[in-house]
Each structure stands twice: as C-alpha cells, then as structure tokens.
Amino acid sequence: MSKRTTFTTISPLPPGISRDAVLAFLHNHIEMIDLNPLIKERHLITAPANAPPEEHACAWYSLTDEISYLPGGLATGNVSYTCCFHDLPTGLQTHCYAPMGLEIRDKWTVAGSLPGEPVEPVELGIGAPLTGLYIREDVDMRCNVFTTSFVKKTLKKSHGLLVDRLKSKVHRTVIAAAHQRHGSQNSLSGSVRSGSSGNSASQSQHQMYPNPAYTNNALGNQISLPYRPSHHNPAIAPTPAPTPPASDGSANSLNAYPEPLRVRRTTPGATSTAGGDAGQQRNECQQNSGATLQGPFVAELE
Known part of the structure; x- marks a missing residue:
C-alpha cells in the first residue's frame, strides 16, 4: 500500500551569489550527485526499458546510497536505484x-529577485523571502505507508546538507572568480602604467634630442651623431696657415720656421760652378749656426 507525500x-x-552561478551548478549533474552525502557510487547508464517515453532523452545514472537504519550508524545498508536528470531554464x-x-x-528551482530586478510575486505559506534569491525544492514521492x-x-x-554544500561551493567559486578578475585588472593597469612611463621617457628623450639621428646605445648609453659634411661659408674666412718668411739672415728669422736643410752630394768630376755653389751654401750655414733650429729637418738627396 503506497502513499503519496509532497513537501517544499x-x-x-x-x-x-548570482542566479547564473547557481543554475550552472544545478545543471552539472555530477556535481549535484557528489554533493549528496548519501551517495557513495554513481555511473552513467542508458534509459531503462520501463522508463516513460518523455524520459528517454534525459541523462540516466545508476546511484548507490548508504542508508543508516539506526541512530549512530549501528545498522547500515546500501540501496541501489536509477535516476534521470532533466535540465530546466530555471533549475533541475x-x-x-x-x-x-x-x-x-524532485524539482530544484532558483527563485527570488536580485536588487534592480522586478520583484517576483512570492507564494504564500512556503516561507520564501521577499527579497534575494533562494532555492526552492519541491518533492513528490510515493512509497510504502510504513x-x-x-x-x-x-x-x-x-x-x-546538499544545499549547504552547494551554497558554500558557489560562494567559493564566486570569490575565486572575483579575485581572478581583480588580478587581471591589476595586471592590465600595470601594463598601461608601464607603457605610459615608456612613452614619457621617449618624449623626454625626444625633447633632449629632437633629431632622430641621436640614438641611445643600450650598452653604454652612447650618442652617435650623424655625419654632416662641412660647407664653405664665404662669410667666415678660414684662418690662413702661417707661412715662413724668407730667410734673410736677420733677427726676425729666428722665430720663423727654419728652411729645410738640403744636402747636395757632388761627384769628383763636378765643374767649378758646382764647387762655387757648394762653397756659398756652406757660408750661409755658418752664418745661421748661432740660431736655434726648430722643427724637423728634411734631408733631400739629389
């Protein structure tokens, strides 16, 4: 003799906790099964032959519960059964x-309203809160009257216990997602600040060296200048190099550049004209022997 019992x-x-986060857990059948403290074994099966046609497309599992028949676990036993899961837009x-x-x-529904959402009418007599989200479980069971x-x-x-574990797990998941989102935002802001500082450094360097030819060497921070060929400016005349005055044996010739010494070698068969010229050159050297000679001397062999 069976008896039907319903309760909410x-x-x-x-x-x-958002509505989508709770729905995601309700639609995860494995999570829902593992959160049940009674279930000790589960595996996926095909729809039984005696299942109604409308349940053939559902997800079927074979479950095993550990039931305690006496307080304190004095008498326990295992009960195996089959169960189908069907997802709904508002629950399971x-x-x-x-x-x-x-x-x-069993029907699990995420009901209620969040701040900013239209307020849903609350069913009377079930103890539902006026604001905020809640999980509503509607159970319809048939079993032996005893x-x-x-x-x-x-x-x-x-x-x-299942609902308490579900709420705790959803809460931890929401907190972890918030921390991850906050960390990604900090990383993005750090990269933006790093890019801004790099742009500021580039702008300051561009202000110091507006010519792009000025480059900053990574090894020694050396500045390489471009090659600029010199152009003749007629307005600025170059300073002429000092030319040594002619050596006339006077006192002014002492501070001038000395005339290079030329040594001429003559052959024994040289003419008397050549001998006269050599004698004249020796006399000139003797006259200038008292002066201080500056600069290099060039010996010219002729």
Whole structure:
C-alpha cells in the first residue's frame, strides 16, 4: 500500500551569489550527485526499458546510497536505484526509481529577485523571502505507508546538507572568480602604467634630442651623431696657415720656421760652378749656426 507525500523546502542564498552561478551548478549533474552525502557510487547508464517515453532523452545514472537504519550508524545498508536528470531554464528536475516501490520526483528551482530586478510575486505559506534569491525544492514521492516517515526524514536531512554544500561551493567559486578578475585588472593597469612611463621617457628623450639621428646605445648609453659634411661659408674666412718668411739672415728669422736643410752630394768630376755653389751654401750655414733650429729637418738627396 503506497502513499503519496509532497513537501517544499526553501533555502535562501547569501548575497553576492548570482542566479547564473547557481543554475550552472544545478545543471552539472555530477556535481549535484557528489554533493549528496548519501551517495557513495554513481555511473552513467542508458534509459531503462520501463522508463516513460518523455524520459528517454534525459541523462540516466545508476546511484548507490548508504542508508543508516539506526541512530549512530549501528545498522547500515546500501540501496541501489536509477535516476534521470532533466535540465530546466530555471533549475533541475529529477525522477528516481528505488526498490520497494519508492518513486521520488524532485524539482530544484532558483527563485527570488536580485536588487534592480522586478520583484517576483512570492507564494504564500512556503516561507520564501521577499527579497534575494533562494532555492526552492519541491518533492513528490510515493512509497510504502510504513516507510514514508523514515524516507521523508532521510531525504530532508540529506538534501539540506546538499544545499549547504552547494551554497558554500558557489560562494567559493564566486570569490575565486572575483579575485581572478581583480588580478587581471591589476595586471592590465600595470601594463598601461608601464607603457605610459615608456612613452614619457621617449618624449623626454625626444625633447633632449629632437633629431632622430641621436640614438641611445643600450650598452653604454652612447650618442652617435650623424655625419654632416662641412660647407664653405664665404662669410667666415678660414684662418690662413702661417707661412715662413724668407730667410734673410736677420733677427726676425729666428722665430720663423727654419728652411729645410738640403744636402747636395757632388761627384769628383763636378765643374767649378758646382764647387762655387757648394762653397756659398756652406757660408750661409755658418752664418745661421748661432740660431736655434726648430722643427724637423728634411734631408733631400739629389
């Protein structure tokens, strides 16, 4: 003899958790299964032959619960059953088939409204908050009349722990995403500041050296100047190099450039004219022997 039992559980969500984050966890079937403290084993299966046609397209799992029949875990046992998962735009719907004619239909819904959103009408008599988000669980189960109280108590306890774990995990995920977003913003702002400082340095260098030919060497910060050929400016006359005056044996010739010494070698068969010229040159050298000679002497061999 089976009995149908329905009940609704409301679990308010903490501020800072978005609707999309909770829906993402509800649509993750593996996460929902692993958050249940009773389930100890699960694996994916195909739809059973006795499943209704509308449930053939759902995701089916074989689950094993560890049930404690006496307080303190004095008597425990394993119960295996099948369950299908169907995603909804606002949550998740499950349908479980267990031994002894136990059948549980469960619907999880993310309801409520965030600040700035239109306020949803709140159903009376379920204890839903007027503002903020909450998870609504609607359970419709059929089981033996003698086990109804035990199944309902076990289901409420396990699903209460599941919702607490879900809220904690969603909260940690939201905080981690916020930290990652904040770190990426800091990295972006740091790169912008680095680029601004580099542009400022380039502008200051351009102000100091407006000509692009002035380059900054990375090794020694040396400045290389471009080659600029000199052009003759008629307005500025070059200073002529001093020319040595003619050596006339006077006192003014002492501070002038000396005339190069020329040594001429004559052959024994030289004419008397050549001998006379050599004698004249020796006399000139004797007259200038008292002066101080400056600069190099060029010996010319003729």
